[in-house]
Amino acid sequence: MSFKAIPGQPAAKRMLQNSLRRGKVSHAYIFSGPVGTGRRQMALALAKALYCRHRTEDQDACGECLDCRKVAHGNHPDIHIVEPEGQTIKIDQIRALQKEFAYKATASATKIYILVQAERMTSQAANSLLKFLEEPASSVVAILITENGNGLLPTIQSRAQWISFTPMPRGDMVTVLQQEGHALPLILPAVHLAAGVDAARELVTAPWFAEMRNVVIQLAREACTRFPQAFMTIQQRLAKSELAEHLPTFYDLLVLWLKDMVQLTLMRQEHLVYKDQTDWMAQIARTKDVREWIRITGQALELQKRLRSNANPQLLLEKTIISIQGG
Known part of the structure; x- marks a missing residue:
């Protein structure tokens, strides 16, 4: 997944690509917005661009180098994705992450962790993560994916750069899905029920x-x-x-x-x-x-x-x- 392959979200792309261009990528991001707006894909696009050995002029990943292929195939050793176990993200998951990140990155200078549904951290997990954000053991980029960034601890919010994801215009979603060959009678209700083309596509199919x-x-x-x-x-x-x-x-x-x-x-x-x-x-x-x-x-x-x-x-x-x- 590259930035250009993600439909919509021009403001989010611009902020991230400008950070890459200036060499000032934040140590922590909050990707906040509705389900289906491309937050996870954007997190992986950022990771791919950070690790890419032949980044393009617009700060996008080349998609062909070894690191790009590892990210695309989900086996890059320095990317760690944490998702809720059951209903919540538990403190043991954050502790395991901290232990893993105590070691130096194996393939690059930076390690990345992505917390999916970050608002579902228990209070103990959130406080443990806060300490980790304040005192990372090595070069780390954290990406917290959430439907409600305001549901995170204020102290976590204050230590991360907020990237807002907005619902994709319905007309744009209709165009994308029609180009993919989906039937218009299904596309029209789907784009009214989904905030992004990925979520709409899931319904249509x-x-x-x-x-x-x-x-x-x-x-x-x-x-x-x-x-x-x-x-x-x-x-x-x-x-x-x-x-x-x-x-x-x-x-x-x-x-x-x-x-x-x-x-x-x-x-x-x-x-x-x-x-x-x-x-x-x-x-x-x-x-x-x-x-x-x-x-x-x-x-x-x-x-x-x-x-x-x-x-x-x-x-x-x-x-x-x-x-x-x-x-």
């Missing part, structure tokens, strides 16, 4: 995602035209299937459908998510006024919140269908 989209379309249509059948569909295709594991995404996709209905009621079709379903959706949209569709959307969002609170899933689904029907 997941078989369950395509099936869930089809279920949302079927249930929405049945709720409006063949109401009793919708309850059978809930039983057969949601409640008692593998899709039951992805009910939060069902609500995400349903809310996107309802927002399309609001737009169709207002005679707007420029930014629809379910573009391939416009004909029948436009007919149904006219059966209610815009205030009713907005009310139903609000109810769906409220039922989604209750799902997160461990309410009965099947009961919530049935209430959702009744709400769409107008009951």
Whole structure:
């Protein structure tokens, strides 16, 4: 992975490449931003550029030297990646890292460690890491990857350079995924649910995602035209299937459908998510006024919140269908 191969994030790339150009790479970084925005790929791109023997003029890795190949294949001896064991990153993991880094780098002058989901460190692990940041045993670069940099200890934040990762523009994600040959009907909802192209690609290529989209379309249509059948569909295709594991995404996709209905009621079709379903959706949209569709959307969002609170899933689904029907 090189900087130029990572879509988006121009500000993050510029900051890192300028640091490499000036020879002033920080001893610690916080890569903070939503899942799917390329934080891990950027960490590896920085590592590859640091170790590269033939760095390009724009401070990117050549991708061909021995060190570049080792980073790409995940076997560079001076890069250590720490991820949560279970729910947290534990103090024993940080201690093992400190012990490993007590030795000199084997292949280069610098060792790098990457903490994935750094906000999930226990308090003991975070305090141990803080001491390590203050007193590294050798030349070290730390990269803390997190969804919420503010969730880290303030003392850790103050000792690291903050690099913010922002959601990639949807239009850019659509372009990338279309160029890769993915189907537009799946791309459009995926880019609304993901912050970056990697996360969107993961959805688009997941078989369950395509099936869930089809279920949302079927249930929405049945709720409006063949109401009793919708309850059978809930039983057969949601409640008692593998899709039951992805009910939060069902609500995400349903809310996107309802927002399309609001737009169709207002005679707007420029930014629809379910573009391939416009004909029948436009007919149904006219059966209610815009205030009713907005009310139903609000109810769906409220039922989604209750799902997160461990309410009965099947009961919530049935209430959702009744709400769409107008009951």
